[in-house]
Amino acid sequence: MKKFLNGEMAGVASVVVMLLAFPLLLWYWTAVHIPGKYPPGSKIIQLTAVAEGGMWTQDAVVGYSYWWKKPTRVSEIRLTQGDHVVLLLHSPDVQHSISIPELHIGPVQISAGHTAEIQFTAEKPGELNFFCVQVCGRDHSKLAGRFIVQPAKAKHSAAL
Numbered sequence: 001m002k003k004f005l006n007g008e009m010a011g012v013a014s015v016v017v018m019l020l021a022f023p024l025l026l027w028y029w030t031a032v033h034i035p036g037k038y039p040p041g042s043k044i045i046q047l048t049a050v051a052e053g054g055m056w057t058q059d060a061v062v063g064y065s066y067w068w069k070k071p072t073r074v075s076e077i078r079l080t081q082g083d084h085v086v087l088l089l090h091s092p093d094v095q096h097s098i099s100i101p102e103l104h105i106g107p108v109q110i111s112a113g114h115t116a117e118i119q120f121t122a123e124k125p126g127e128l129n130f131f132c133v134q135v136c137g138r139d140h141s142k143l144a145g146r147f148i149v150q151p152a153k154a155k156h157s158a159a160l
């Protein structure tokens with residue numbers, strides 16, 4: 001009887017450890033490991049291209065949510081002049097390709113199920129258009145958006 005309880009307790013303990021370990025590992029991966037790969041202060045932006053409806057979204061679009069969850073379209077992303085941007089690009093469906101002509105970036109292929117990465121620094125205020133340059137479906141032409149780079153506030157203006 002005592003041996004059975006010990007085995008049962010070990011089973012319960014191992015399940016509890018697994019239930020705690022998985023969220024902890026997930027948190028570590030997203031909050032510590034990924035940001036640690038890039039220069040300090042980088043603005044990490046996750047963008048997913050969705051062929052159905054032709055949209056860029058910052059929502060997580062994965063297999064189990066693809067058909068029932070409506071992602072939120074992202075058309076504008078605000079940046080501040082001087083931001084170092086890390087774009088992590090995903091595709092849950094077909095191959096897409098992104099281009100940011102003002103920065104001479106692209107086309108960068110985004111294969112289905114993989115992550116493509118682009119890094120740039122928003123050096124000048126203004127607008128940076130980004131769009132898909134590979135025909136990916138009937139809504140391909142809607143796969144467009146822009147970064148709006150706002151001027152950095154003059155740090156020394158208060159001193160003048």
Ligand SMILES: [Cu+2]
Nearest residue numbers: 132134136140
């Ligand atoms: Cu496309």
